[in-house]
Amino acid sequence: MSSILKAVHSGTEYPIDQVRFTSDAGELLDVAHDLDELRSRYKISREYFQKKRSIINDQPSGGVWHFKELVMPDLHDDHIVSKMEGNTRLYRSRSVAAWLGLKYEKFFLKHEGENPTGSFKDRGMTVAITMAKLLRQKAVTCASTGNTSASLAAYAAEAGLTGIVLIPKGNVAVGKISQALAYGTKTLVVNGDFDDCMRMIREAQERLAAYPLNSINPFRLEGQKTIIWETLLQLNWKVPDWFVFPGGNLGNTSAFGKALFEAYELGLIDRMPRFAVIQAAGASPFYRAYKDHFASLTTQKADTIATAIKIGDPVNYPKAVRALKWTNGIVESVTDEEILEAKAYIDAAGIGAEPASCATVAGVKKLIGSGEIKPKETVVGILTGNILKDPQVIVDYHFHRTTGLANPPHDIEADIQQLQMFL
């Protein structure tokens, strides 16, 4: 076996096929791979992944399972539950780059909203649901601000497992709750916030043996690592100066850090990029801990229009701190108004993304303003979710605003002359 479960701080080890999510001392677990063994077994190199053609379920795959050797090396292909996640585009945009004051050739947006259920969660879900099935779990659960529940629902349907999702009442965008219902998962609307739901899931795992597919599940993070590797492959392994992305439960922060650490250890990259994690001002415990040199995490009652990241007690905090140390990373916070402005620019560029994703670009804008990101640097922003996840925010912006990029509809009669006025 090339992989084990390993406690983040103490290094206590457990077998990879043991159903557990924390060490006996309560620490988070990593999936730890024997990188030296894998390097020599597969002759891992940049060219290896550039030349490799991967086939999953009889189809050319790419994406998450293109990196199977560094995700779940000992897994038999026949066990993989996949919807061909990944292979997302790396966009460039003249208008957004100009608005930010970055060079067009050096600013990229990796669109994870192009995954099968419309968010990056699918990258983690394919790995975690595969493991749930392999470990003979019957019911899978999650707490969610929406996207995890949509993804779990679709993958549970595919895998033939019972899915139960907990979502906070009144705080999940309509696109996401629609998916959970439509894909046939049991949707429990909790009279509480996301952090309450998350506490219930952790308790249900301990007391009811319900298998959680939240990012405390270390297999989720193994899949999400591939966002970074796929981007590096798209950039011909040229390391950007910055990766910028939103932080909520801090699963991506943790997974991306691990991806870069492993890439560096394997010699796939020769320097580390820097992270800029962006939080919404009303849901910014990580930002405040960063400002306090990570002395402690103070949880908060979260509030932001970007409901996907409306989280006040992030479960992956210890792993995220480690990732920031590895990447000399920073954390910034942006207001809802800044998120909406950035979203208007991304949407108007014809790319589009849900509000939480747009915190990425609002953060880039702010960090350029403060001089932290330099105009000549190469920046990769991660757009985490699809524009159609949260149509209500779009309708509210364009119907009711008169400023900025607001683009309200016009009512006309069925008369060609009225149309002509708009030409």
Ligand code: F0G
């Ligand atoms: N962006 C989107 C669109 C998300 O859905 C989430 C998290 C994040 C960013 C934050 O990522 O947790 O890795 O820091 N959504 C979770 C959910 C919490 O339940 O769908 P993170």
